[in-house]
Amino acid sequence: MPRDTLTRDQIVRTAVELLDAEGLEGLNMRALGKRLDSAATAMYWHVKNKDNLVLLATDQVWSELNLPDPDVDWRTAVTAMAVDLYEMFTRHPWLVQAFAAHVVYGDGKARHDDHTLAVYEAAGFNGTQADLAASAVFTYVLGNAAGAAATASLTRKLTRDDTTADEQFQEAMARAKEIAMDYPHLRARLETPAAADYAAAPDNSFEFGLQALLDGLEQRIAA
Template identity: 30%
Template sequence: MTGQEATHTQRTPLSRARVLRAAVALADATGIEALSMRRLAQELDVVPMALYKHVANKEELLDGMADAVVGEIDPPALDADWRRAVRGRILSARRALLRHPWAARVIETRPVPTPAVLAYLDSIAGTFRAGGLSADLTHHVMHAMGSRLLGFSQELFDTSGPAGPPDPLMAVHYPHIAELAATAAHDGGSTVGGGCDDQFEFEFALDLLLDGFENLRRQGWTSERGA
């Protein structure tokens, strides 16, 4: 047997799971913009056409990558307090997306939710229902949570810039925004550094929402009464 034949014999067979693992790793390393079927084939040391036996096109590849990341979210905890159970899963989702910074954008741009996303959202809705929330309230809760259910949210402002006093012109024209910007500045020596602490802000809003939902549940809230 020649060396080339031995290498071919020992090569790990290509599979959908292997293709997706390699695609996720490539996106982690180079960014989602650099991902292409040709580049992925090079990483796997195969011809591009070999990939199409496992993913029909790049859109199906992105669907599979989104599902792979969602698959990293911790399973439901057996917790009698539905708020703790939901909170734990959402924070696990956030950790998964922080490991794969490109994933939120991919999930947002899918034309329809992927199977793993649907299964996750169905499980979260089931936790709300098991916690005593009516189907009516759960419907509105899911809308209110939006992408936060998957561990990310769209912020109004980019607060990642350096800390410091606001621009004087901003203070003149937009005094309340300038005031908020000033309060968002953390001590430069902290572990957070300049700008807002994204994790703190995320958990702050998450806890407010979950506590608010529990209050509505206790009140027997319905959409008819709310209107």
């Protein structure tokens, strides 16, 4: 694709596709140019560098988030936004990596953050309290999404490598389970059918933790 027919929007959308497929470590101008049928140097006419491209891609996907009606009950709104945020992180697991390596900002994120503060302020949190409440929920969501991001990264590695990597993973999990059997609470958990895998968690663990967190925030409002 000739340089003069490329647009920044095309580059950013393609970068998101590449990031979804290859992760943050797979993003480079050569791979991006190949997907766009363009020279790698043509990218620099539209984006400054890789870091700038990551920020643009991050803000692009942040715009996918829905903003609930401000008149909705605050717990309903916060739950919907947290679930939506978690689903975005799991759709684009490289975002977790981006938070560890970049200062993430942009119009899409600002739009979401502004609405988040409005929801907490409407609930009764004022000033710093609204910031703390929003930060607590965001950190909870990001922490839960880290597991999904790690799984996606490992899956890419196993896809690229031969069966040796898969065998090593299975051996490591078997060894972790073997060690855990020496500890009574872990042993009791692993002996239940629902938790046969050492790294497994109940299906509703995200929802349970989120509602427990909101219970605590609601008590603070009441106090």
